Amino acid sequence: MYVWPCAVVLAQYLWFHRRSLPGKAVLEVQVLLRLPEMLCSDLSMCLLLTFVKDLNQIGAGVSLPGIMAAKCGAEVILSDSSELPHCLEICRQSCEMNDLPQVRVIGLTWGHVSQDLLALPSQDIILASDVFFEPEDFEDILTTVYFLMQKNPKVQLWSTYQVRSADWSLEALLYKWDMKCVHIPLESFDADKEDIAESALPGRHTVEMLVISFAKDSL
Numbered sequence: 690m691y692v693w694p695c696a697v698v699l700a701q702y703l704w705f706h707r708r709s710l711p712g713k714a715v716l717e718v719q720v721l722l723r724l725p726e727m728l729c730s731d732l733s734m735c736l737l738l739t740f741v742k743d744l745n746q747i748g749a750g751v752s753l754p755g756i757m758a759a760k761c762g763a764e765v766i767l768s769d770s771s772e773l774p775h776c777l778e779i780c781r782q783s784c785e786m787n788d789l790p791q792v793r794v795i796g797l798t799w800g801h802v803s804q805d806l807l808a809l810p811s812q813d814i815i816l817a818s819d820v821f822f823e824p825e826d827f828e829d830i831l832t833t834v835y836f837l838m839q840k841n842p843k844v845q846l847w848s849t850y851q852v853r854s855a856d857w858s859l860e861a862l863l864y865k866w867d868m869k870c871v872h873i874p875l876e877s878f879d880a881d882k883e884d885i886a887e888s889a890l891p892g893r894h895t896v897e898m899l900v901i902s903f904a905k906d907s908l
Contacts (some may be wrong), residue, residue, distance in 0.1 A: 694891035695819035695849040698880045702847065702898060703816075705759045707880035712760030716809065716837070717755030717816040718797060719769040719776070751783045754816045759789045763814070771796025771803060800829030802836070811841040817848040824857055835866045838903055846901040851894050865873040867905065873898040885906075 752767050759765040769776040780794040795805045875881040
């Protein structure tokens with residue numbers, strides 16, 4: 690099992706805003722990463738146990754933010770790469786182990802228009818934990834978010850990311866796709882510490898919290 694450091698911070702943001710979540714349509718999206726090896730971590734915020742062997746391509750981890758949103762009463766859809774059925778199975782196992790049979794799991798791939806993407810209902814919140822990982826993926830991510838914003842111009846992307854390079858920036862792409870970004874201080878939702886919810890995460894990783902939405906003032 691694996692819980693990403695950014696996922697803990699995003700889950701904390703959801704918990705802090707839990708009273709606003711019941712009835713909201715929430716989609717959690719993931720990013721594909723290829724890592725030679727991973728370290729396992731524990732989190733006491735939710736009971737999340739996933740057993741996977743020989744996994745060296747991972748996306749969702751255990752879908753902690755989406756699980757948290759569902760536990761708080763949101764109508765959640767979990768997604769991961771349609772090209773990685775084992776990652777989708779991890780999402781399903783997380784739902785089963787957290788007694789959330791109502792949560793749907795679908796395959797979505799950044800930048801690809803699929804039947805599942807076209808069939809998605811309007812969403813209120815998109816959850817994205819550490820999806821801004823590889824700069825070459827940034828535009829595919831934002832084009833997919835833009836497509837979802839066409840269904841509901843008021844939808845917000847709630848995203849955490851780990852700072853890995855001072856040279857990476859979303860500013861030009863956000864301007865291109867008519868979006869704006871607000872940085873949320875971690876201390877404003879009690880996430881400015883190394884051990885959220887009595888876990889060992891996010892540790893010493895530098896994590897930022899963003900809320901991205903349409904830039905149009907009239908929306």
